Amino acid sequence: MPVCVPVFMTGFRMFSLSEMKAATNNFSEHNLIGRGGSATVYKGVISDVLVAIKRFCAARHLRRDVDHYVNVFALLGQHQNIVCFLGYCQETTYEKMLYKGRYVEAEITSMIVVEEYTPNGNLSDIIEGQCPQMDWSIIFQIIQGMAQGIAHLHWKNIIHMDLKPENILFDSNMNPKICDFEMCKIFDQEVTQEVTEELAGTLGYMAPEYIAQGVISAKNDVYSFGLLVLSTIRGMSRSGLLQHSIEWAWEVREAQSLKDLFDSASCGESQLQEVERRIHIGLLCTQDNPRERPTMPDVLRMLNSEERPAAPTPPSFIKR
Incomplete structure (x- = not known):
């Protein structure tokens, strides 16, 4: 128990x-x-x-x-x-x-x-374009903060189960704060996953193995985090708004069209490289197979390293 x-x-x-x-x-x-x-x-x-x-x-x-x-x-x-x-x-x-x-x-x-009380809204405002265009340093801070918060949850053997834009709040310094823990699961130290017949959460951010088989593990949150990252960057680009975030990210990656999506005045070469790295990490986190997704400590290492992460595998719904 x-x-x-x-x-x-x-x-x-x-x-x-x-x-x-x-x-x-x-x-x-x-x-x-x-x-x-x-x-x-x-x-x-x-x-x-x-x-x-x-x-x-x-x-x-x-x-x-x-x-x-x-x-x-x-x-x-x-x-x-x-x-x-x-x-x-x-x-x-x-x-x-x-x-x-x-x-x-x-x-x-x-x-x-x-x-x-968190006075600066939530991540949905950025993704939906309901707030002024932000500096990339703030976006990188938001992604880093989300990763740190989820890694802390997993360190405590807690799986959030409902990570979505509305559950990422911002304090007065635009520091991201994870909220809403009604659906979270607390695991014993030696337990890594369980199976349920009752799904709960937000459909667009659920991991495929949870939807298909009811499998609950830390990799559910990793998948949701990856979607949050990709959706945030897509929101900053103001492009692909009718596309699924994963589909958009794969198209951008394969067409190597990242430079065309952002104003060069606000996103220089070094920042473009950082954006590309975070898209790469987001795609790794949203792999169909949970075993191919990184852990949140792995994610933090990738975010803070200059080494190129392993190549992600295209999801089943991407036609090649």
Whole structure:
């Protein structure tokens, strides 16, 4: 069984529901940051500090889900590329609700986590071209930071399982922060993979072996990371927007047309070489066969080395 740290031993602050309501002006729409299938996120203020307050949908999440979330952060500790976890709220209240023409007392359990507030949006804004063109040094910093954060997860035997642009947030310095750990898996030290019949995550960023056979391993995250890298660079080029990121990257690689995609004023020869290296790494990470993908420590070594990585194998859907 995975290591489990009892919630009361984590040292994280447990907030009351009244504190959460006060911080968000009673969860007002004015404080709303975003809404997903599993939770609604609000901007809040606690002790004069801006925070992000994630309120889970009670109908879809049980108490153990927040326990799992807290346990993950207890194992992770703090890391510069993982969103900082500040505390949580688990509180059951009883409210009168109208049911079949009469009022009945209903039990409502609030499940909330409190995290650092990240003011600069997420990676989707860059990929979709919704923010001003960025300097390549910032893009390289983002790719490096994502790799460092995922490598830390894997070092702690945690697999994220839902790495996608919306789950890469940016702090005030555009430092990337991985968030949303509801779907992550915690493995025992000696376990490297497992198989499930219930898929969860975001289809466009799932590894092929997970979709086809339900295989879960660290290589799932490696595949997602590769897609994030390729999608980010494609977004910077403002080209191939109707193509799959892997297909776009292979076309660019084989046509050797990288120089034509970027303004020479903003992307010199040395930067083009760095872009090419990251496309190469992204293609290695998205190999069909998980055994042919690097580990995240391998990725970090490739990012920080001038040696040319091994040649990737074209995916099955690329016609040659």
